[in-house]
Amino acid sequence: NNPEVSRVLFRKTAVRDNIMVKLSRCKSIIAEKVRSAEPWSSFSIVVHMRTDQITQQAWTDLTFIWVENYEINRGQYACRHWEGGRHTVENIKTFLQEELADIGIVDITRVPIVTDSDRNILAAVSDMHTHRCMVHILHTVLS
Numbered sequence: 001n002n003p004e005v006s007r008v009l010f011r012k013t014a015v016r017d018n019i020m021v022k023l024s025r026c027k028s029i030i031a032e033k034v035r036s037a038e039p040w041s042s043f044s045i046v047v048h049m050r051t052d053q054i055t056q057q058a059w060t061d062l063t064f065i066w067v068e069n070y071e072i073n074r075g076q077y078a079c080r081h082w083e084g085g086r087h088t089v090e091n092i093k094t095f096l097q098e099e100l101a102d103i104g105i106v107d108i109t110r111v112p113i114v115t116d117s118d119r120n121i122l123a124a125v126s127d128m129h130t131h132r133c134m135v136h137i138l139h140t141v142l143s
Contacts, residue, residue: 092124
């Protein structure tokens with residue numbers, strides 16, 4: 001039997017809206033945890049970039065790692081799709097500045113960051129405390 005198109009589309013929209021509300025709540029919780037860890041510099045960020053091999057669409061995501069009650073926690077805070085764009089130095093820098101400002105972190109020079117060894121991201125975060133990801137370094141060596 002054929003489903004009614006308007007019902008299917010409504011469900012899709014309702015599910016998407018519900019997911020977006022839950023993601024917004026998660027983002028708020030992560031932001032609160034990072035803000036409470038920030039005065040003691042007990043957090044860092046991980047920036048990962050990827051490009052879909054089939055569609056050549058570029059993505060950048062931002063994950064926070066923080067210490068709370070002697071436990072290490074992490075949460076993906078943001079993901080940006082660069083429609084028609086690329087992982088340029090300016091795109092990456094703008095993305096990080098916007099997302100960190102959203103939490104209230106304006107002085108990005110104090111933020112420790114773990115990155116892959118991509119030259120664009122290293123240039124974009126040159127004024128931050130950078131640490132190169134060992135997994136990416138080993139992969140490069142083994143390749």
